[in-house]
Amino acid sequence: MQINLANTRLFRGMEPSDIEEMLGCLRAKEHAFQKGKIIFPEGVATEQIGVVLSGRVIIEMGDVWGNNSVLSSIGPGGVFAEAYACVPGEPLMVNVTAAEDTRALLLNIRRVLEPCANVCPRHVRLVRNLLTLCSEKNLQLSRRVLHTGPKSIRKRLLSYFSECIKRTGSYSFDIPYNRQQLADYLSVERSALSNELSLMQRDGLIRYEKNHFDVMEQIDG
Amino acid sequence: MQINLANTRLFRGMEPSDIEEMLGCLRAKEHAFQKGKIIFPEGVATEQIGVVLSGRVIIEMGDVWGNNSVLSSIGPGGVFAEAYACVPGEPLMVNVTAAEDTRALLLNIRRVLEPCANVCPRHVRLVRNLLTLCSEKNLQLSRRVLHTGPKSIRKRLLSYFSECIKRTGSYSFDIPYNRQQLADYLSVERSALSNELSLMQRDGLIRYEKNHFDVMEQIDG
DNA sequence: GCCTCCGTGTTGGTATGCCAACGGACTTTC
DNA sequence: GAAAGTCCGTTGGCATACCAACACGGAGGC
Numbered sequence: 001m002q003i004n005l006a007n008t009r010l011f012r013g014m015e016p017s018d019i020e021e022m023l024g025c026l027r028a029k030e031h032a033f034q035k036g037k038i039i040f041p042e043g044v045a046t047e048q049i050g051v052v053l054s055g056r057v058i059i060e061m062g063d064v065w066g067n068n069s070v071l072s073s074i075g076p077g078g079v080f081a082e083a084y085a086c087v088p089g090e091p092l093m094v095n096v097t098a099a100e101d102t103r104a105l106l107l108n109i110r111r112v113l114e115p116c117a118n119v120c121p122r123h124v125r126l127v128r129n130l131l132t133l134c135s136e137k138n139l140q141l142s143r144r145v146l147h148t149g150p151k152s153i154r155k156r157l158l159s160y161f162s163e164c165i166k167r168t169g170s171y172s173f174d175i176p177y178n179r180q181q182l183a184d185y186l187s188v189e190r191s192a193l194s195n196e197l198s199l200m201q202r203d204g205l206i207r208y209e210k211n212h213f214d215v216m217e218q219i220d221g
Numbered sequence: 222m223q224i225n226l227a228n229t230r231l232f233r234g235m236e237p238s239d240i241e242e243m244l245g246c247l248r249a250k251e252h253a254f255q256k257g258k259i260i261f262p263e264g265v266a267t268e269q270i271g272v273v274l275s276g277r278v279i280i281e282m283g284d285v286w287g288n289n290s291v292l293s294s295i296g297p298g299g300v301f302a303e304a305y306a307c308v309p310g311e312p313l314m315v316n317v318t319a320a321e322d323t324r325a326l327l328l329n330i331r332r333v334l335e336p337c338a339n340v341c342p343r344h345v346r347l348v349r350n351l352l353t354l355c356s357e358k359n360l361q362l363s364r365r366v367l368h369t370g371p372k373s374i375r376k377r378l379l380s381y382f383s384e385c386i387k388r389t390g391s392y393s394f395d396i397p398y399n400r401q402q403l404a405d406y407l408s409v410e411r412s413a414l415s416n417e418l419s420l421m422q423r424d425g426l427i428r429y430e431k432n433h434f435d436v437m438e439q440i441d442g
Numbered sequence: 443g444c445c446t447c448c449g450t451g452t453t454g455g456t457a458t459g460c461c462a463a464c465g466g467a468c469t470t471t472c
Numbered sequence: 473g474a475a476a477g478t479c480c481g482t483t484g485g486c487a488t489a490c491c492a493a494c495a496c497g498g499a500g501g502c
Contacts, residue, residue, distance in 0.1 A: 043387075061367065063383035071367070083363075086356035093364070093387065113349050127348060128334050134355040135307035141362035142304075143314070146282065146292070148369060149408060151460075152488070162284035166264075166314065179450060187370060189490055194451050196489095210450090372490075373458070400480060410460055415481050417459095431480090445502085452495080460487075470477075 003053050005105075008077045009133050010051055010126070018122050026111045033098040040081055040096040045089050048106045049130075050080045055102025061094045073099065079133060085109040086134065148187045153196040156186045161206070161215050171215045178211070224274050226326075229298040230354050231272055235346055243343050247332045254319035261302055261317040266310050269327045270351075271301045276323025282315045294320065300354060306330040307355065369408045374417040377407045382427070382436050392436045399432070 005011045005019050014022070030053065033039055039057065040046050050057070056075050062068045071094060074080050084092050086109060112126060147159045160182075164173045175182065183190040200206045207214045226232045226240050235243075251274065254260055260278065261267050271278070277296050283289045292315060295301050305313050307330060333347060368380045381403075385394045396403065404411040421427045428435040 063380065064386045065379075065383070071363075083356040083359040086352045087360065088353070090357075090360070093360075093384070113345060113352070124334060127352075131307045131334070131348075131352055131355065132309070134352065134359055135304040136311075138304040138355055138359050138362065139308065139311070139314075141359065141366060142292075144366055145362060145369075148366075151408075158286075159284065162286070163314070165285050187372075190449095191451080191453095191491080192489055195453085198451070411479095412461080412481080412483095413459055416483085419481070443502105445500100447498105447500085449498090450496085453493090455491090457490075458488085461485090463484100464482085466479105466481085468477100468479080471475085472473105 003076045005051070008051060008079070010049075010079050010129050012129060014122060014125055022122050022126070023105075026107050028105050028107050030103060030105055033102045033104065035098055035101050037098050038095055039098060039102075039104065040084075040092055042092050042095045045091050046081055046084055047109050049082045049085045049109055049112070050096070051105040051107070052076050052078045052080070053103040053105055055104075056099040057102060057104065058097055058099045059094050060097065082130065082133065083137070086130075144185065147185070153186070153188050153192055154200060156188065157193075157196065157200070158205075160186065161213065164213070165215060171217055173213060174211050175213065176211075224297045226272070229272060229300070231270075231300050231347070231350050233350060235343060239343050243347070244326075247328050249326050249328050251324060251326055254323045254325065256319055256321050256323075258319050259316055260319060260323075260325065261305075261313055263313050263316045266312050267302055267306055268330050270303045270306045270330055270333070271317070272326040272328070273297050273299045273301070274324040274326055276325075277320040278323060278325065279318055279320045280315050281318065303351065303354060304358070307351075365406065368406070374407070374409050374413055375421060377409065378414075378417065378421070379426075381407065382434065385434070386436060392438055394434060395432050396434065397432075 004016070006014060006016050011019050033055075039050065040048070042062070052074055054076055056073060057078070057080055058073045059071045059080065060068055061071050080096060081092070084090050112123070112130065143163060147156055147163070150156050150159055164175065165171055167173075177185060179194055180190050183193045186193070197206070197208060201208065205216055207216075225237070227235060227237050232240050254276075260271065261269070263283070273295055275297055277294060278299070278301055279294050280292045280301065281289055282292050301317060302313070305311050333344070333351065364384060368377055368384070371377045371380055385396060386392055388394075398406060400415055401411050404414045407414070418427070418429060422429065426437055428437075
């Protein structure tokens with residue numbers, strides 16, 4: 001199975017022929033990693049950005065006492081290590097490892113940013129994509145920080161619902177998570193989340209069924 | 222009082238004369254905002270990146286029920302709205318307003334990214350700075366999410382301490398926060414934080430005095 | 443039909459954090 | 473040197489979330 005690079009966040013909006021030509025200009029190299037192999041080790045900086053072609057990459061973090069935890073998992077088309085590559089000299093706080101046998105494209109950030117000898121307009125698009133990618137992740141993280149800020153489950157839910165309402169422009173919307181995923185996103189227990197949803201429905205704040213929610217447009221008191 | 226742009230994150234590493242020339246090329250405009258004026262309103266997208274020259278800008282968020290809260294505050298030299306400007310069409314979730322009478326430089330993101338007619342090597346540096354800026358903010362937010370993930374104060378502290386140890390390479394380090402700031406960073410109560418620090422010291426996990434901490438290198442059990 | 447699996451809601455006991463209030467140490471100001 | 477402000481630690485009562493366990497219903501396999 002082969003990824004179409006034009007569908008990835010990093011190369012979107014570019015013609016396949018352009019991409020092909022560009023990969024040479026960038027000296028992009030395809031690498032294969034056996035399951036369990038470390039792609040980028042913690043503690044050292046990297047100038048490489050990775051794009052998963054097949055398989056799966058996991059980002060995991062260990063504290064100084066040896067406790068490991070998985071922070072995220074990146075499948076085909078996904079980009080990894082871009083934030084570290086874009087901060088010169090910044091050592092990784094995480095290990096990037098292959099969860100399965102994995103093939104990945106590695107790009108040197110300097111080749112991405114440096115203007116190539118034959119002025120190459122595609123670079124502009126690539127850099128813009130990279131910047132957009134970083135900024136999107138930025139906004140995602142900001143929202144997560146925002147919604148996990150309140151201390152009660154109800155306030156976290158209302159914070160999240162407020163975003164949904166603003167995004168969709170409607171007090172009636174679907175959410176892309178099941179209960180467990182929503183609980184993880186808001187950093188609360190699934191059962192406590194279910195319970196709080198019930199209470200909010202009992203209190204007349206919301207109505208819901210599965211992933212569809214109606215939030216009452218209440219007059220504040 | 223006037224900011225030296227060469228000291229800002231966005232223009233660092235560039236010669237003042239280069240910056241001056243570049244501002245013209247970018248069609249950068251200096252704007253003045255009276256205290257309380259909205260610089261970028263919520264709900265609409267912006268193509269402008271702001272750099273605070275004097276005064277202060279606040280980022281505030283209101284939910285759909287009218288509750289406002291300040292998310293951050295940006296002083297001279299600071300950059301704002303860059304994440305939104307770099308995601309085409311993304312409407313702001315926040316209001317950007319002038320906390321005081323404020324002067325700010327506004328740059329159009331498209332002029333930053335599009336190659337200028339007279340091939341301008343300074344653009345490369347500017348774009349790299351912008352990318353570094355976004356990526357640094359990215360890593361900062363990731364760390365915050367990481368440290369506020371655990372549910373107990375002790376685990377949050379240990380998570381934070383683990384990062385400090387890795388960063389400094391030593392189990393003895395200073396932190397850049399006072400108690401209130403650390404509590405805000407970890408999303409806990411100051412008094413509860415103080416209490417937990419006491420208990421951890423009693424339990425022999427750490428020793429501390431003011432902002433200096435010694436974490437015991439314990440053999441795991 | 444029966445079975446299992448998975449997602450969801452419900453409940454009660456326990457642990458933990460929040461909150462408000464206070465006291466001590468230190469600094470700044472006049 | 474007195475007074476006020478700031479930062480930090482301590483305590484007790486209260487609120488809330490966690491945790492484990494169980495019940496229910498639908499989807500899918502056989």
